Amino acid sequence: LKEYFFFPDVECNVELTQPTSVMKQPGDTLSLSCKVSGYSLSDGCCCTDWIRQQAGKSLEWVGRICYDDSTAYNSKLNNRFSISQVKSSNTLTLHGNRLQTEDAAVYYCARDPQ
Known part of the structure; x- marks a missing residue:
């Protein structure tokens, strides 16, 4: 079993809306949610990123969704x-599917500074 941790980025006023630790096995699916406060997802100005950090490694960008529902993803995550x-x-x-052992990480959601 692997642990998937999720913590809010307090500086960006992101409020956690699910357990701080989720246990999954390779091949499983994953859903992590966060509730945004301090700005609206429909403001017409903002994007929100998901970022993760594996133990002992630097931050890795997972993907982004913007106010207009456009998305972009890290191509390395297949x-x-x-x-x-x-x-x-x-x-x-x-949403994650076909989880792999290297997906065990701390996941963050944060407002894109653009």
């Missing part, structure tokens, strides 16, 4: 992750 958002509840969800 299309195994996607991001969705529900603007009415100001909530974003990172």
Whole structure:
């Protein structure tokens, strides 16, 4: 079993909306959600990123979703992750499938500084 940790980026006013630790096995699927406060997902100005950090490694960008629902992803992750958002509840969800042992990490969501 591997642990998947998720912590909010307090500086960006992101509020955690699910358990801080999720246990998954290789091949499983993953859904991590965060509720945004301090800005609206429909503001017409912002994108929100998902970033992860594996133990002992530097931060790795997973992907981004913007106010217009456009997305971009880290090609090194082989299309195994996607991001969705529900603007009415100001909530974003990172979806992962076909998890691998190297997906065990701390996952963050944060407002894109652009």
